[in-house]
Amino acid sequence: MAVSSDLDQFLNKIDDDYVACSICLERYTKPKILPCLHTFCERCLCGWVEKHGDLNCPACKTPCELQDGGVSELKDNFYMTSLVDLVIERRKLASGQDRVCELCEDKEVSHFCTECCQYLCVNCERMHGKIKATRSHKVRLISDLNEPEVERQSIAEHDVNCPTHPESKVQFYCDTCQVPVCIACTVVDHRVPEHAHRYLSVAADEYAVQLKDTVTKLKLKEDCIDTNMTAVKNSLFDQEKEKVNRKAEELVQSVRNEQQWLVNELHNGRDARIKETDILIEEFEFNHTSVNSARNYAETLLNHASPVQLLSTRPEVTRRTDELLKISDKWEEPVDGVEFDEAASDANLGRIKADACVKKCSIENFPKTVWKGDNTCLIVHTRDARGNDVIPRQKLNGTLNKPNGEVVHLKFSNNYNGTLSTIFRADVEGKNSITVTIDGQAVPGSPFAFSTRTGPVRTIGNWGNGKGEFNRPSGIVRDSRDNIAVADTDNNRVQIFNEALVFKDVLTFPKFKNPFKPRDVAISDDNTYFMTDSGNNQVVVSKQGGQLIRCFGQGELKDPRGIAIHPIDGNVYVCSHGSGAVEVYTQDGELLRTLGTPGRGQVVFKSPHSIASDSKGTLFVTNSVEVGHVYGFDTLGKLTMKSEKLEYPGCIAIHSDGCILVCNNSLFSWDSCLYKLNKQGKILSRIDAKEYVSMYYSGIVFTDDITSRVLITDRVYHCLRVYVV
Structure with missing residues (x-):
């Protein structure tokens, strides 16, 4: 019985893409699924833990906390186990060797029961269909199993035995524990009323709808990360240097020294931002790989898994996809490193700082009443000894002193127009005050008192x-x-x-x-x-x-x-x-x-x-x-x-x-x-x-x-x- 080329390609793809452990590069033996949804052989994971001391996923490095039982306590991957068994079985069938009916052990096989996992001859298949206990079973012609589409359906119909009761097929889903169970489990470890059960098909249909929506969101997340990762890689820092140099060529000799200083500063900032960008690209690539891996696994479940296989990893898939969908996928292109003051004839390439005279400085728009919990803007006007607006060299310090004795240090932003501003929030009712100092000297009028209220x-x-x-x-x-x-x-x-x-x-x-x-x-x-x-x-x-x-x-x-x-x-x-x-x-x-x-x-x-x-x-x-x-x-x-x-x-x-x-x-x-x-x-x-x-x-x-x-x-x-x- 020769295997078709299409089926051969189908089986090869499953062998290469789905049932090969990425550690030993062989078919899975007792596959275990990690919280990040990657799967490995139990023995490979044991060797990994023995070598490294703890378990970080060999594929994506996501930490996995082991229970007292170690690797053996990790959840079995029903889907991969079934897939390995079926691939092995189909390889035997595709080898061309004649098989003998597993019931009469005499005649050549013509059919395969997907529920009993038995090869049958024509007569035994006819008897199989008359027996009350097996008449509803799905039976396929051996010749049909050479077709990939039929094979995919056969994989999804493949029954799984209960790991706790190997003699029983898994038929139900325990909503309480979120695991597939057999009928024996429903009267022993998962009995009512402590546990609620449903038929596998009902639970699987409901979860498939949710998983389909999750796959769509993961694809959007993957595309967004990919777009922003590309944007980061394509960001051109040389444009900033060209902008500064182009501006410098228009200036007179009196500001050449200022030009060189700004170019040097721009290079320094550029080097720092390149390092930050490399880190950001690495993070985007890592997140892209994680999202892509989870999406591929979810799509594989949707396309190939049976109800029990679909539901066996539902908690892990849900938790992992929730984690991945919360990953930040935003990136904003950095603004120019230098801003030009066109109106300032002595600082065309940038801003020149000078010493401020504290006695000439003042507080603008200071409120007498502030609403509790609301944000209020405080502006400090800085001037030199001649009363001209300046961008101060000195550092401004400010503190918000609350009625309960708490002190909050304020951070000022330079507006580069002779003013600095800070946003503060008074969240305690009563008399508050703000103290503003420059080089340890209080700005005139400081501390400034105000009250807060609500309503x-x-x-x-x-x-x-x-x-x-x-x-x-x-x-x-x-x-x-x-x-x-x-x-x-x-x-x-x-x-x-x-x-x-x-x-x-x-x-x-x-x-x-x-x-x-x-x-x-x-x-x-x-x-x-x-x-x-x-x-x-x-x-x-x-x-x-x-x-x-x-x-x-x-x-x-x-x-x-x-x-x-x-x-x-x-x-x-x-x-x-x-x-x-x-x-x-x-x-x-x-x-x-x-x-x-x-x-x-x-x-x-x-x-x-x-x-x-x-x-x-x-x-x-x-x-x-x-x-x-x-x-x-x-x-x-x-x-x-x-x-x-x-x-x-x-x-x-x-x-x-x-x-x-x-x-x-x-x-x-x-x-x-x-x-x-x-x-x-x-x-x-x-x-x-x-x-x-x-x-x-x-x-x-x-x-x-x-x-x-x-x-x-x-x-x-x-x-x-x-x-x-």
């Missing part, structure tokens, strides 16, 4: 339908360019403001069947707007300029309220207030799942109102009609956090440091306040707006990722309120 800063807008006016505003969001979008619900529009809160644009959709009633807005990374429309029970997707892209959710959503885009998977999470659920969609509008249904560990929602996500992907939701809590949960609806008890938590925002800000609205008195919670849901503080009464907050957003300044929509006073918390 509302100002109010923007009022009732109406003009630009910057509102009618029962709801959700509010900030995009990547610091534009602010407000759902102006009863004006049937979304208003957009710039970072200074000046009106910029408006989104309206007058052609819908019912009036457009926006309740909340989410903005994707590419500045696409996703708006919940309770008037039409849908999500409206448009560009920033108002060009309608699509609508979705009409069949599932009832009175949609809060909306959020997950920072990791990019999916859209929508609070369906009327149906008591959170619906999960792709950005194209495909419904993926519904969260909030009882059972399987999901958090149960009553009337979900507001939803937000932190940078790690944990989702937080509030119920508008429930006295109680803020709930944190994962993308499958599993409860991960339950806050301390609140009154009536409404809209919610998450700061970049993980703290949670919740608007508390009384259903009876229309009085609102803010609660600040930590990551674990513990109440840190409560902030009341004593200046106002009868407010109702319905949307909240942080104005940036650093300060504690927030914007809140007030549905009673039809305005935006600026708070510092």
